[in-house]
Amino acid sequence: MVRQPKVGAAQSSPTLPTPAQGVRWTTPIVETPGIVVLASWIYRLVRLLVLLPFRFPVMVASTTAVVACWWYLSWPGLAALAGGLSVASLVWWRTWPHSYRYCVSWRLLAWWRHLVVYRRHWQPVLVISGLAESYQERRYLPRIRRVTCNARADYVRVSLVAGTAPSDFEHRVVELAHGFAAPSCRVTVNGPRAITLEFPRHDTLAEPLDALPIPEAPDLSALSVGKREDGTPWKLRLHGTHVLIVGVTGAGKGSVLWSAIRSMLPAIADGTAQVWGIDPKRMELAYGRDLFARYADTGESAVELLEHAVAQMQERAERYAGKQRSHTPTTADPFVVVVLDEVAFLTAYHPDRDVRKRSENAIATLTSQGRSVGFCVLAALQDPRKEVMNLRNLFPDKIALRLDEASQVDMALGEGARERGAEAHLIDPTLPGVAYVRLETSPSPVRVRAAFVSDDDITAMAGRYGTASSATEEGA
Ligand SMILES: Nc1ncnc2c1ncn2[C@@H]1O[C@H](COP(=O)(O)OP(=O)(O)OP(=O)(O)O)[C@@H](O)[C@H]1O
Ligand SMILES: [Mg+2]
Numbered sequence: 001m002v003r004q005p006k007v008g009a010a011q012s013s014p015t016l017p018t019p020a021q022g023v024r025w026t027t028p029i030v031e032t033p034g035i036v037v038l039a040s041w042i043y044r045l046v047r048l049l050v051l052l053p054f055r056f057p058v059m060v061a062s063t064t065a066v067v068a069c070w071w072y073l074s075w076p077g078l079a080a081l082a083g084g085l086s087v088a089s090l091v092w093w094r095t096w097p098h099s100y101r102y103c104v105s106w107r108l109l110a111w112w113r114h115l116v117v118y119r120r121h122w123q124p125v126l127v128i129s130g131l132a133e134s135y136q137e138r139r140y141l142p143r144i145r146r147v148t149c150n151a152r153a154d155y156v157r158v159s160l161v162a163g164t165a166p167s168d169f170e171h172r173v174v175e176l177a178h179g180f181a182a183p184s185c186r187v188t189v190n191g192p193r194a195i196t197l198e199f200p201r202h203d204t205l206a207e208p209l210d211a212l213p214i215p216e217a218p219d220l221s222a223l224s225v226g227k228r229e230d231g232t233p234w235k236l237r238l239h240g241t242h243v244l245i246v247g248v249t250g251a252g253k254g255s256v257l258w259s260a261i262r263s264m265l266p267a268i269a270d271g272t273a274q275v276w277g278i279d280p281k282r283m284e285l286a287y288g289r290d291l292f293a294r295y296a297d298t299g300e301s302a303v304e305l306l307e308h309a310v311a312q313m314q315e316r317a318e319r320y321a322g323k324q325r326s327h328t329p330t331t332a333d334p335f336v337v338v339v340l341d342e343v344a345f346l347t348a349y350h351p352d353r354d355v356r357k358r359s360e361n362a363i364a365t366l367t368s369q370g371r372s373v374g375f376c377v378l379a380a381l382q383d384p385r386k387e388v389m390n391l392r393n394l395f396p397d398k399i400a401l402r403l404d405e406a407s408q409v410d411m412a413l414g415e416g417a418r419e420r421g422a423e424a425h426l427i428d429p430t431l432p433g434v435a436y437v438r439l440e441t442s443p444s445p446v447r448v449r450a451a452f453v454s455d456d457d458i459t460a461m462a463g464r465y466g467t468a469s470s471a472t473e474e475g476a
Contacts, residue, residue: 058111106149113154114147117180125179129172131164145194152231153200154182160193169195170444173421184229184421187444204229205434205449211262211457218267220335225259226433226450234437234448236260237397238376239327239335242367244392245380245435246412247401247424252433253380254284256399257339258453260378261291264337265465271331276309276338278302280345284380288458290466292339299355302346306362309338309375313366316373327374338366340379348388360391367394384411400424400445401435413438413445420444 053060070078093100123141126132132141142164145157160166166189169176177185182199189195205227212224220239228234236243238260245253267273274293279285282297289295296305316333329335340346346359366377381389385408392398392411400412406425409418413436422436422445433450453461 058107101151106151110147110149110154113149114144118144118147118154118156121179125176129175129179131168131172132161152202152204153198156197156199157190158195158197160195162193166195169197170421171416171419173444174423177421184447186229186421186446188442198230200229204231205431205447208433209449209451211453212259212451214265214461215263216266218264218273220264220267220273220329223260223263225256225263226448229447234450238264238337238378239329239374240371240376241397242371242377242395243379243397243399244395244412245378245399245401246382246384246403246408247380247399247435248382248404250429250432251401251403251427252435252450252452253341253382253401255433255450255452256401256435257284257341257378257380258288258458259451260337261288261339262451262453262457262461265291265461267329267335269465271334272329273335273337276305276336278305278338278340278346280342284341285339287455288462288466290462293336299346299350299352299359302340303355303358303362306338306346306359306366309336309370310362310365312336313370313373313375316375317369320373326372329374333374335374335376337376337378340377343379343381344383344388347391364391364394367391371396384408386411397437399435399437401433402427402429402431409436416443417445 066078069081073081089100089104092104122144123132126141140161142161143159145159147157148155158169166187170187173185173187176197177183177199180199182201183203184200186198187195188198209227212226215224219235221237222235223238224233225236226234236256236259243260245256247253261268261275264273264275268275268291275291276294277285277289277292277296279295279297280299280302285292285295286297294305294308296302313336316327320327327333327335340363343363347356347363350356350359363377363379366375370376377395379395381392383389384392384403386392398413400409400417400422401424403409403412403424406418409422409424410416412424413422417436417438420443422438424436427434431449433452435448435450436445437448438445
């Protein structure tokens with residue numbers, strides 16, 4: 001409880017100046033003269049009227065046009081004009097739906113969303129999320145330049161305040177998404193002091209995606225494996241990198257593995273690519289066993305397969321030394337993808353210490369030296385902690401499917417991924433195959449969904465592209 005000093009009571013502190021006894025201190029009230037208030041209101045009104053055509057040109061032009069029509073044609077004329085315009089826009093909509101949507105529907109929607117969602121909540125959301133300083137200083141508030149819409153999302157173009165950077169927004173994407181009631185938020189840099197915030201209006205990845213068509217000529221550095229949140233294809237690079245897929249059980253690791261294998265099929269068929277499979281659980285890859293040039297499903301056989309890959313890789317590196325610095329897939333020197341499901345079985349859970357050590361050494365050698373000679377490791381893992389998989393930093397590309405804990409997001413995708421919006425621990429369990437990835441072009445993670453390759457698809461793939469020449473490691 002705050003104790004108020006009694007009026008007239010002497011203050012006992014010798015250091016503080018005390019008001020004279022019996023004097024009541026009040027804040028002086030200075031009244032603004034009425035003429036100043038009136039002048040200030042008139043100034044604001046004039047400024048608003050002058051700026052209105054610049055801020056809302058379409059609205060001002062259409063209102064002026066309506067008033068002018070009413071002035072010249074009176075009510076019946078105005079009604080006839082409105083009827084004519086409605087019929088014309090109906091004809092436009094039926095005849096050229098695309099251009100109508102682009103010119104009318106999305107613009108009207110953008111105008112509405114600008115007014116009702118972004119303009120209305122802009123200042124409070126930015127202040128509370130820490131992107132603007134105070135409610136008073138509008139000068140230091142980033143400004144909305146433009147809002148545009150398409151069928152999927154709203155795009156809010158923003159001018160930054162001097163002294164702030166796009167990364168300030170990238171670190172607040174979660175707050176921004178919640179602030180504007182969007183499923184997510186993505187930041188794109190347009191230029192100096194200009195960014196665009198992308199707010200999807202609904203989850204475009206809610207519907208599962210069927211297995212994608214098999215390409216005629218696969219691009220091993222951009223294999224189509226699913227869809228990105230913005231509706232564009234999700235392309236996965238395998239040639240020249242190694243990929244680690246992390247996700248809890250049932251998160252959909254299998255769909256990423258199989259979608260990648262599916263888009264490589266013509267290269268497997270013509271011998272310029274080979275897939276070597278290791279499936280300790282015997283549940284994931286066994287279905288399409290005929291597609292693998294080599295296959296192993298026990299600890300010992302898996303180590304042999306890995307060591308065989310290392311030997312081939314080193315033989316190739318020896319041949320290339322001093323002659324070529326990169327690999328081009330040919331039938332003589334095919335691109336080799338070692339697919340490893342549940343890699344922790346080999347590196348952490350196998351009871352034989354020798355198997356654990358040898359597999360770790362082989363994976364480390366392949367991931368650190370195989371990239372430029374045409375060897376890639378595509379591994380799946382449930383638990384990304386260091387105790388389970390201390391080689392995860394040797395995988396340049398990582399995919400985070402649904403995870404158990406928030407702390408695992410940065411382990412899977414790298415420092416700062418969670419801050420930039422990769423909420424892999426919040427992925428809905430009813431959406432298997434949904435993941436976050438980091439693309440080369442941007443540090444901001446992108447939400448994607450892998451296509452689902454069903455057992456029937458795998459059987460059909462194995463039937464059409466499977467080779468009788470595939471070898472099984474001893475002990476498998
Ligand atoms: N991309 C996807 N789209 C729709 N459904 C999917 C997708 N991926 C997986 N599923 C569904 O989720 C189930 C589990 O997927 P999957 O076996 O690939 O998970 P996992 O991560 O490999 O799990 P585990 O670690 O237990 O092997 C599948 O049987 C399938 O029904
Ligand atoms: Mg699996």
